[in-house]
Amino acid sequence: MTTTPKVAVIGLGNIGQAVAANLSKSNRSFIAADRNAEKAKSLSSQWGESAQTEDIPSAVKNADIVVLAIPFGAITGFIKEFKADLEGKIIVDPSNPIAPDEKGGFKKIIGEKESAGEINADSLPKNAHLVKAFGTLGAASLAGAAYQTPEKAVLFYANDDEETNGTIEQLITDSGFDPIRIGGLDQAIRIEVFGDLHEYGALGKVVTKTEAIAKL
Ligand SMILES: NC(=O)c1ccc[n+]([C@@H]2O[C@H](COP(=O)([O-])OP(=O)(O)OC[C@H]3O[C@@H](n4cnc5c(N)ncnc54)[C@H](OP(=O)(O)O)[C@@H]3O)[C@@H](O)[C@H]2O)c1
Numbered sequence: 001m002t003t004t005p006k007v008a009v010i011g012l013g014n015i016g017q018a019v020a021a022n023l024s025k026s027n028r029s030f031i032a033a034d035r036n037a038e039k040a041k042s043l044s045s046q047w048g049e050s051a052q053t054e055d056i057p058s059a060v061k062n063a064d065i066v067v068l069a070i071p072f073g074a075i076t077g078f079i080k081e082f083k084a085d086l087e088g089k090i091i092v093d094p095s096n097p098i099a100p101d102e103k104g105g106f107k108k109i110i111g112e113k114e115s116a117g118e119i120n121a122d123s124l125p126k127n128a129h130l131v132k133a134f135g136t137l138g139a140a141s142l143a144g145a146a147y148q149t150p151e152k153a154v155l156f157y158a159n160d161d162e163e164t165n166g167t168i169e170q171l172i173t174d175s176g177f178d179p180i181r182i183g184g185l186d187q188a189i190r191i192e193v194f195g196d197l198h199e200y201g202a203l204g205k206v207v208t209k210t211e212a213i214a215k216l
Contacts (some may be wrong), residue, residue, distance in 0.1 A: 001210075001214070002063075004028070004029075004170075005064035005065050005090075005167055006029070006030075006031065006062060006063050006064050006065070006129035007022070007023070007028070007030045007031070007063060007064070007065040007066075007067060007131070007132075007171060008030065008031040008032075008033055008054075008060065008062070008065070008066050008067065009019075009023075009030055009031070009032055009033070009067045009069060009070060010034070010056060010059060010060070010061035010066060010067065010068055010070065010078075011033075011034060011068065011069040011070035011122050011150060012032060012034040012036075012040055012043050012069070013069060013070075014031045014037060014067030014139035015069040015094050015134065015135070015139050015142065016032075016034070016067070017043060017139075017143075018106075018139050018142040018143040018197070018201060019069060019094075019142070019145075019175065020032055020043070020044075020051060020142050021047060021068055021143060021146075021171060022142070022143070022146040022147075022174075022175040022177075023047075023049035023050060023112075023174055023175055024048055024050040024051060025146070025176060026052055026148060026175070026176065027049075028174040028175075029050050029051075030050060030051060030185035031046065031051070031053075031054050031058075031059045031061035031062060031063055032044045032050075032051045032053050032054075033051050033053070033054050033055060033056045033058075033060075034056075034068060035056060037053070037149075039180075040053045042146075046050035047185065048204040051160075052167075056086070057082070057084075057138065059083045060082045060086060061085045061212045062201075063089065064089060064090065065089065065090045065091075065092060065167065065171065066086065066090070066091050066092065067092040067094070067134065067157055068088055068091055068092065068093055068094075068095070069094060069134075070095075071095065072096060072097045072098075072109075072120075072152065075093065075095055075116075075120045075123075076119070076120060076123045079120065079123040079125075080122060080123055081091060081092070082207060083123075083125045084100060084125070085116060086124070086125050086128050087125045087126055087128055087129050088125060088126070088127045089129075089166070090128070090129050090130075090131055090164055090167065091120075091121050091124065091128060091129070091130045091131070092131050092133050092134060092168070092171070093115075093116065093121075093130050093131065093132050093135070094119055094132075094133065094134040094135030094208075095116045095120065096116065096135055096192050096193040097109050097110045097114075097115075097116040097144050097192065097193075098175060098193050105192065108194060113189070114189070115132075115185070115192055115203060116132075116188070116192055117158060117185050117188030117189075117190040117192070118186065118188060118189075119162070119184055121160075123130055129159070129160065129161040129164055130185065131157055131158070131159045131161075131164070131168050132158040132159070132185060132188040132191060132192070133155060133156075133157035133158075133172065134155065134172075134175075135153055135169060135191070135192065136154075136156050136191045136197065136198055137155070137199045137206060138199055139198060140162050141153075141199055141206050142187050145177075145206045146176030146177060147176035148176075148206075148208075150209065151208040151209065152176065152178045152208065153177055153206045153207065153208060154177060154178045154179070154180050154206075154207050154208060154209055154211075154212040155172045155175070155177040155178070155179055155182070155194075156179075156180050156181075156182050156190075156191045156197050156212070157181055157182070157191075158182055158183055158184060158185050158186075158187045158189070159181060159183070159184065159185070160184040160185050162180055165181055168181075169181075173209060178208070178209045180212055180213075182216065189205070197212075197215065203215065
């Protein structure tokens, strides 16, 4: 018998709430965790029986897949703090390494050729895998384009560990999108902001599988 891996969504801001709401629509159960426990509890009531609220340390301990929907600048510290409990797990990283610029837009805060995914993966404990996913679209599109008809929208992901591709693809499917793997983490830069496969990069929009394949 195979069991569905338990997913925890950590950080219930714009992206965390969209991921949680999308999972609840397919009845995929998940743990919702935020450093503000009251916020987590009240949001979870909107997501019905799929959502179970836990504090962050328990959520990390009890999950097989940890979606870290927290700012890029907080991820390395988070991984270090929870290193022991993240061992052997899948960490899903939607982060974009950006900050407001002086002109009302955004600028990249790491080297031009660097990706947040590769930087974050450097802090991982033994046997843990970081998958870059769920950050390819802005939060409004992640919420609004889920379960799109007649053709589903795509979420790209980058993963070094081919054995876990199926697990990630199921998670993306359970979120109402079609998954497309673009390669290993050395490709993560393509699906972060300013990348050629990001909504806020050369791609410029939400795409279906047919449109996405033409871009790859
Ligand atoms: N917004 C977008 O359109 C978008 C698109 C793609 C990817 N992303 C990426 O997705 C991630 C989340 O973005 P967001 O827009 O959802 O941000 P957000 O709305 O600001 O939410 C961030 C969440 O992370 C929590 N948090 C911050 N530091 C933390 C820490 N050290 N430990 C635990 N929780 C912490 C915040 O808690 P508090 O409220 O207590 O601060 C909040 O719940 C970011 O990495 C971002 O780059 C965002």
